[in-house]
Amino acid sequence: MPRPKRGRSNAKDQRTDLIEKVDMENERLFAYYKAQNIVPEEEWPAFVEALRQHLPTTFRVAGSRQIANTLNSMIKDLHVPSLSNVIFEGQDIPPPVQIPWYPDGLAWQFNVPKKVLRKSPEFKKFHSFLVFETEVGNVSRQEAVSMLPPLFLDVEPHHKVMDMCAAPGSKTAQILEALHAQDTATSTSTPTGLLLANDSDSKRTHLLIHQSARLPSPALMVTNLDASNYPSIKVPVPGSTRFGQLLFDRILCDVPCSGDGTIRKNMGIWKTWQPMDGNGLHALQVRILLRAMNLLGENGRIVYSTCSLNPVENEAVVAEALKSNPAFELVDISSKLPELERRPGLTVWRPTADRTGATTFATYEDFLQSSIDETLKAKMSEGHWPPMDVETLNLPRCMRIYPHLQDTGGFFVAVLQRTVKSSKPAVAAERKREADASDLPSEAPEAKRLKTTPDRRPEQDTPSPSLSVAPEQASAEKNQSKKKSKEGSSFKENPYTFLPPDDPILRSCIERLHITGDFPSSNVLVRNPDGDAARSLYLANDIVKTIIENNDYERIRLTAAGTKVFAKQEAGKGTEAQFRVLGEGLPVVIPYIDPASIISGDIASLKTLVESHYPLCSNFPEPFRTTVEARPTGSHIVRFPLETQSSFRDLLLPIWKSNVSLTLMIDKKAKSALSLRVFGADISNAAKEGHPKSTHEREEKE
Numbered sequence: 001m002p003r004p005k006r007g008r009s010n011a012k013d014q015r016t017d018l019i020e021k022v023d024m025e026n027e028r029l030f031a032y033y034k035a036q037n038i039v040p041e042e043e044w045p046a047f048v049e050a051l052r053q054h055l056p057t058t059f060r061v062a063g064s065r066q067i068a069n070t071l072n073s074m075i076k077d078l079h080v081p082s083l084s085n086v087i088f089e090g091q092d093i094p095p096p097v098q099i100p101w102y103p104d105g106l107a108w109q110f111n112v113p114k115k116v117l118r119k120s121p122e123f124k125k126f127h128s129f130l131v132f133e134t135e136v137g138n139v140s141r142q143e144a145v146s147m148l149p150p151l152f153l154d155v156e157p158h159h160k161v162m163d164m165c166a167a168p169g170s171k172t173a174q175i176l177e178a179l180h181a182q183d184t185a186t187s188t189s190t191p192t193g194l195l196l197a198n199d200s201d202s203k204r205t206h207l208l209i210h211q212s213a214r215l216p217s218p219a220l221m222v223t224n225l226d227a228s229n230y231p232s233i234k235v236p237v238p239g240s241t242r243f244g245q246l247l248f249d250r251i252l253c254d255v256p257c258s259g260d261g262t263i264r265k266n267m268g269i270w271k272t273w274q275p276m277d278g279n280g281l282h283a284l285q286v287r288i289l290l291r292a293m294n295l296l297g298e299n300g301r302i303v304y305s306t307c308s309l310n311p312v313e314n315e316a317v318v319a320e321a322l323k324s325n326p327a328f329e330l331v332d333i334s335s336k337l338p339e340l341e342r343r344p345g346l347t348v349w350r351p352t353a354d355r356t357g358a359t360t361f362a363t364y365e366d367f368l369q370s371s372i373d374e375t376l377k378a379k380m381s382e383g384h385w386p387p388m389d390v391e392t393l394n395l396p397r398c399m400r401i402y403p404h405l406q407d408t409g410g411f412f413v414a415v416l417q418r419t420v421k422s423s424k425p426a427v428a429a430e431r432k433r434e435a436d437a438s439d440l441p442s443e444a445p446e447a448k449r450l451k452t453t454p455d456r457r458p459e460q461d462t463p464s465p466s467l468s469v470a471p472e473q474a475s476a477e478k479n480q481s482k483k484k485s486k487e488g489s490s491f492k493e494n495p496y497t498f499l500p501p502d503d504p505i506l507r508s509c510i511e512r513l514h515i516t517g518d519f520p521s522s523n524v525l526v527r528n529p530d531g532d533a534a535r536s537l538y539l540a541n542d543i544v545k546t547i548i549e550n551n552d553y554e555r556i557r558l559t560a561a562g563t564k565v566f567a568k569q570e571a572g573k574g575t576e577a578q579f580r581v582l583g584e585g586l587p588v589v590i591p592y593i594d595p596a597s598i599i600s601g602d603i604a605s606l607k608t609l610v611e612s613h614y615p616l617c618s619n620f621p622e623p624f625r626t627t628v629e630a631r632p633t634g635s636h637i638v639r640f641p642l643e644t645q646s647s648f649r650d651l652l653l654p655i656w657k658s659n660v661s662l663t664l665m666i667d668k669k670a671k672s673a674l675s676l677r678v679f680g681a682d683i684s685n686a687a688k689e690g691h692p693k694s695t696h697e698r699e700e701k702e
C-alpha cells in the first residue's frame, strides 16, 4: 500500500511525484539497521524521516581552480541574488546555498520542485546555465557525500594516484582537478603525477573517458580490469637497467556496494533492499582493498568508501584488511572538514543470513551454532563479524554520514596509511625482492615470475622513496590471465604509439601551429595499428609515456591515455589537409603556442563567431578583419580580452580560417555555455537558424 499522503507543508511540497508513489517502508531494512544501532535510539525517527525526504540537488563548480573561482563568483553575485526573491504559486522558493563543509564554497545545493525549474523564469535560466556548464565540464552534478572521498585523498600534482573503481567518474574528475591545481584560467599545467583510473565494466570505462575529457589531462590513463586482481605496472628503476613495480601515492577504493545510502535518490531500493545484499559483496570489497594496500607506496594513503550504511560492507571490510595487513592503520580524520557532521565507525555490528533482518548474530560462533540453514552458513565468513581484537583497530576513526545529519545521502569513508613503524624494516627485504624482479625480462614467461600471493602477502615498502617502485608482482598478472575476467575476453582498443619527435608530419604540424621549441614533442602519441600520424595526435606526460612503453597495452587493458590535442582537418578539395588545435586540447597546448601568433580579438568579433557558423572575414570589424584576412587558411588561436565582472578574462579560442570565412572550433554545447556566460543568453542557436552552413558549404563544394 502506498503511504497515505500527509498534510503538505511547503517543504513537503518539494517532493517529486515519484516520491509520492513509492511505498517508503521496508521492515527488513528497519529491523536490520536497528539491530546494528547505527544511530542512537533517540535519533531513529529523524533518521527514518530523512531517508524518506527528497534529496536536494547538489553540484560542484569544477574545472581548474581559477575557472572554478570565477564561475563561483558568478553564481554568488549574479545567480543567487536573482533567485533570492522567487515566489512560485504563492510560495517562497529558497535560492541555492553553499555546502558548508566543501572547501572554498565551491559546492552548492538547492531543493526546488521540478515544476519550479521548468516554469519559474529565474530558475529556468539558472537551470540552463547549470546544464550547459555541466556539458562543458565546469559544473559537476554530484551527490554531496560523493564529493567526500577525493577531499580525504589529499592529492597533489606530483602524486601517482589510482582510482580503482572509477566509473562513471565523478570522483576521477575531482582527483584530476587536484592534480591540475596549478592550472590557470587559460592554460593547463602538465602535472608530473599520474591518475590511473580503472573500472572492470568496459562500457562504464567509456563513460568515464567521456567524463574525464572535460578536464583534458596528459596525466590520465584509463584501464579496464578487475581491481581485486590488478596486475603490476612495470617501470624502470631510475639509474639502473632494472624494472620495478609502480607504487602509488594515493589510491581510491570507491568499491561496488549495495548502495542503500542512495535510497533518497534511488527509490527502488525501498522495494528491493535485503539484509543480505551486502554479505555477497564483502569478499570482493576486501580483495579490492587488499590489492590497493599492495599497490601503495611509502607514505601513501588509501581512501576506502561506499555509499552503503551496512557495517558488513564498511567496518567489516576495513577490519579484515587491517587484520591481514597489520602494517596499515586508520588515519584520524576527525579534524578534517570540521563543518561536516559525521559519526564514528562502529565497533559492534551483528550480521545476518536471515532475509527478514530480524535475527542477527553478535559473533560468528553464535551464527555457526544457530539453526540457520547450512547453505546460508556457507555463504558467510568470519570476516563478516567484528574481530575479537576489534578495539585495537581504531574503527571509530572511520566516518559515517547519515541523511538526517546534514540533509545528504548515506556514506562511509575510511582513510588508511602504512604505520610509521612498519615502513623502515621492510625496505631491505624489498630491495632484495626488487633485485629478484629485475631479472625478469620485459614480458616474463609465467614460470619465471615471482611466486607471491599479492593479496595476502605482507605489505611492501618502496626500495627508495624517490623511486616509488617495488619489485614486480607477477602473480597478480598470473591470476589475471587465469581468470577469464568479467571485463570481457576480447579487447578491441587500438595500440598506443609514440611518434619520433622528428616525424615529418608532427614537425609540419608543430611548425604550422606555431608551437614553440619547449613543446614535449617526444610525448606525442597516435592510436592506430600502423602508428601513423593519420588523424588525431595525443599528448601524454612522462610517466604515462614510461608506463605505455614498458607495459603491454593489452595486458593492462589500456583504454585511454593522455589527451587529444591536435586533429587533422580536411580543408576541402584540392587543399592539403592540416592539423588544427582542438578546443578541448587548447588549454594543454597553449603554454607552447608562440604568443606572437595569437590573434587579438574583440567582443564584437566574438559575438559574430558565436552567432554564426561560418561568418565571412569581411563581416568582422577592424582591426580583426584585416588581421584574419592576412592569415593563411588553417588553425589559429584568438585571444578575446573580456573585462566584465561576469566573464573570464583572456578567453582563448581556436578558429579555423577557410578561404573567405572563419569558424569557431568549439562544439555546440561549449558555444552555448560560452554564450550564456559572456552575453547572458544563448545567442548561438538563434544564429544557427538564421545562418545555415551556407558559406562553408559553398567553400566545401568549390
Ligand SMILES: C[S@@+](CC[C@H](N)C(=O)[O-])C[C@H]1O[C@@H](n2cnc3c(N)ncnc32)[C@H](O)[C@@H]1O
Pocket: 146, 164, 165, 166, 167, 168, 169, 170, 171, 172, 198, 199, 200, 201, 204, 225, 226, 227, 228, 254, 255, 256, 257, 284
Ligand atoms: C560505486 S561505483 C564507483 C563510482 C565512481 N567512483 C564515481 O565516483 O563515479 C563502483 C564501480 O566499481 C566497478 N566495479 C565493480 N566490480 C569491480 C572490480 N572488481 N574491479 C573494478 N571495478 C569494479 C563498477 O563497474 C562501478 O563502476
